[in-house]
Amino acid sequence: xxxxxxxxQKFRRDQVxxxxxxxxxxxxxxxxxxxxxxxxxxxxxxxxKAINExxxxxxxxxxxxxxxxxxxxxxxxxxxxxxxTQPDKGTVWFGQNINLLKMTEPEIAQAGVGRKFQxxxxxxxxxxxxxxxxxxxxxxxxxxxxxAKLSSEQHDRITTVMDTIGLSEHAKQRAGALSHGQKxxxxxxxxxxQSPKLLLVDEPVxxxxxQEMDKTGELLTSLAGEHSVVVVEHDMDFVRSIANKVSVLHxxxxxxxxxxxxxxxxxxxxxxxxxx
Amino acid sequence: xxxLLKDDRGGQIFLVLLTFAAILxxxxxxxxxxxNPFHVSTLxxxxxGKYLAFALLALSVDLVWGYMGILSxxxxxxxxxxxxxxxxYLMLQIGDRGVYGNPxxxxxxxFLNLKELPWFWNGFDNFWYAMIMVALVPGLLAFVFxxxxxxxxxxxxxxxxxxQALTYALLLAFFRNELGLGGNNxxxxxxxxxxxxxxxxxxxxxxxxxxxxxxxxxxxxxRAIVVSRLGKVAVAIRDAEDRVRxxxxxxxxVKLAIFTFSAVLAGIAGALYVPQVGIINPGEFxxxxxxxxxxxxxxxxxxxxxxxxxxxxIVNYSKTYxxxxxxxxxxxxxxxxxxxxxxxLPNGIVGLLKRRRVEA
Numbered sequence: 001x002x003x004x005x006x007x008x009q010k011f012r013r014d015q016v017x018x019x020x021x022x023x024x025x026x027x028x029x030x031x032x033x034x035x036x037x038x039x040x041x042x043x044x045x046x047x048x049k050a051i052n053e054x055x056x057x058x059x060x061x062x063x064x065x066x067x068x069x070x071x072x073x074x075x076x077x078x079x080x081x082x083x084x085t086q087p088d089k090g091t092v093w094f095g096q097n098i099n100l101l102k103m104t105e106p107e108i109a110q111a112g113v114g115r116k117f118q119x120x121x122x123x124x125x126x127x128x129x130x131x132x133x134x135x136x137x138x139x140x141x142x143x144x145x146x147x148a149k150l151s152s153e154q155h156d157r158i159t160t161v162m163d164t165i166g167l168s169e170h171a172k173q174r175a176g177a178l179s180h181g182q183k184x185x186x187x188x189x190x191x192x193x194q195s196p197k198l199l200l201v202d203e204p205v206x207x208x209x210x211q212e213m214d215k216t217g218e219l220l221t222s223l224a225g226e227h228s229v230v231v232v233e234h235d236m237d238f239v240r241s242i243a244n245k246v247s248v249l250h251x252x253x254x255x256x257x258x259x260x261x262x263x264x265x266x267x268x269x270x271x272x273x274x275x276x
Numbered sequence: 277x278x279x280l281l282k283d284d285r286g287g288q289i290f291l292v293l294l295t296f297a298a299i300l301x302x303x304x305x306x307x308x309x310x311x312n313p314f315h316v317s318t319l320x321x322x323x324x325g326k327y328l329a330f331a332l333l334a335l336s337v338d339l340v341w342g343y344m345g346i347l348s349x350x351x352x353x354x355x356x357x358x359x360x361x362x363x364x365y366l367m368l369q370i371g372d373r374g375v376y377g378n379p380x381x382x383x384x385x386x387f388l389n390l391k392e393l394p395w396f397w398n399g400f401d402n403f404w405y406a407m408i409m410v411a412l413v414p415g416l417l418a419f420v421f422x423x424x425x426x427x428x429x430x431x432x433x434x435x436x437x438x439x440q441a442l443t444y445a446l447l448l449a450f451f452r453n454e455l456g457l458g459g460n461n462x463x464x465x466x467x468x469x470x471x472x473x474x475x476x477x478x479x480x481x482x483x484x485x486x487x488x489x490x491x492x493x494x495x496x497x498x499r500a501i502v503v504s505r506l507g508k509v510a511v512a513i514r515d516a517e518d519r520v521r522x523x524x525x526x527x528x529x530v531k532l533a534i535f536t537f538s539a540v541l542a543g544i545a546g547a548l549y550v551p552q553v554g555i556i557n558p559g560e561f562x563x564x565x566x567x568x569x570x571x572x573x574x575x576x577x578x579x580x581x582x583x584x585x586x587x588x589x590i591v592n593y594s595k596t597y598x599x600x601x602x603x604x605x606x607x608x609x610x611x612x613x614x615x616x617x618x619x620x621l622p623n624g625i626v627g628l629l630k631r632r633r634v635e636a
Contacts, residue, residue, distance in 0.1 A: 082522060104526075105522055109523055114522075123515050123516055125514075130508055134505065135523045140524050142506065147504070190523060194524065
């Protein structure tokens with residue numbers, strides 16, 4: 001688009017400026033059953049195409065697993081959805097009415113997309129209760145955060161989440177002192193406090209023991225239904241134990257999609273994973 | 277106030293000591309004779325008053341560095357700007373008692389052949405206008421600087437370097453006579469404040485008490501931020517900035533708000549400092565000064581607030597003592613103190629005291 005066209009676009013007389021016409025993030029329109037639309041998304045870093053014409057949709061309440069070899073673009077995909085990376089082209093819509101590509105990370109989080117990082121990231125200096133308190137959904141502007149007081153309902157809410165993630169005995173313990181697995185759960189708990197409609201979970205069981213894995217699996221399956229969950233994971237056993245629908249990502253696009261068995265018997269998937 | 281100090285043992289002790297000092301020092305100065313062993317000389321009153329102003333400055337640094345992880349190496353700039361605003365007011369109080377006896381223009385302007393006051397001096401003859409500027413000028417600078425830096429996500433050592441550049445740029449600007457703020461001589465030769473002579477004991481004591489009150493209120497204000505959820509978010513930003521962003525906080529705005537508040541505190545500290553020492557010159561903008569005050573906080577102990585106050589007192593008292601007793605070793609002593617604290621007391625002197633209590 002030439003500069004002149006851009007100016008014309010900006011000053012079209014049949015619409016108001018973006019700054020005046022603020023997007024309403026409070027309501028997500030999912031009347032067609034889909035919560036996330038990723039269409040024709042491409043992004044390249046220094047010529048390397050990390051994401052290449054990526055297309056997929058997530059349904060409301062679905063639990064979707066994404067697998068793929070290293071460098072397939074799984075984390076980049078999450079970066080794009082959560083506003084950390086701008087794609088070169090394509091569209092990402094949250095419901096039918098919210099264009100995620102126009103929003104900053106905090107706005108996307110406020111709209112209802114929660115993200116767990118690959119490396120468990122919690123606030124080590126604070127105790128578990130405080131970690132969850134900070135993540136709690138609500139007005140997060142500077143002044144209201146300064147004036148914030150914990151109501152009894154909010155207190156109950158934090159306690160409920162602590163029960164869900166199995167950390168209620170440690171409420172006053174510093175997050176820095178938790179084990180690796182417990183940190184992963186705390187981070188999932190922080191996501192829950194945000195009351196997100198869509199959860200993006202990056203490698204939730206990395207470095208976990210088998211018992212911890214089972215517990216995490218239960219936790220994630222119980223979240224699906226009320227929330228839509230996208231799990232990126234390497235561990236095939238874990239994926240098999242929780243997934244009903246799996247997408248395989250390869251070189252930045254979807255290679256195959258279906259149930260775990262379908263995917264595992266797909267010839268191209270076998271080639272990618274086992275080599276030609 | 278109960279909530280602010282509930283879990284803050286050090287803060288309670290500090291505020292009690294501060295209150296005692298604010299009451300006792302004036303009494304001991306005014307009601308005892310010079311030969312009385314309990315007499316506190318006016319010189320000491322002014323000296324401690326100066327330390328109180330420094331302590332407030334240290335507090336403002338601890339708030340952004342200890343709690344939010346922003347190592348500002350330019351906080352001296354906000355202090356100096358507050359000091360200059362106060363100095364401009366004091367300058368216009370001199371009237372025709374200057375060397376040149378010009379009722380409208382301060383001496384240095386007569387010397388530079390200026391015919392009238394530069395526009396930005398207008399209003400500074402009014403005390404309250406000057407007091408508003410004491411907070412507004414540093415606050416505005418911090419706001420504009422912070423808005424640019426935090427929005428572009430400049431962090432860590434890069435941010436430290438540009439804060440250093442900021443204060444250095446101001447140093448060079450204030451050295452210039454053309455700026456109309458006294459060039460390298462700065463502003464000095466003050467006579468009185470609100471009609472009271474700055475040489476009088478009673479005025480000095482009033483300034484001392486004002487500094488103590490400002491420090492106490494500044495402490496409580498910092499505490500109010502630190503114990504609020506905003507304070508917790510600030511610490512969270514220090515530890516995991518990305519995580520804070522992804523749970524929906526506007527990190528740049530949180531940083532901007534606290535950084536600006538801290539700059540205002542530093543400005544107030546500068547305004548209390550200037551009438552007590554009687555001079556403000558561009559030397560206060562020197563990068564070295566800003567680094568020195570970071571050292572105070574490190575020595576006292578970060579992330580406790582009262583540690584910063586303690587550090588400011590210890591370092592500045594040592595400085596007063598050593599520059600009198602053995603001036604050539606002062607900088608070595610400061611360096612050695614800093615190295616020792618960094619090596620053996622990562623949490624400063626306060627950290628040592630806390631460890632003792634835990635062991636006991």
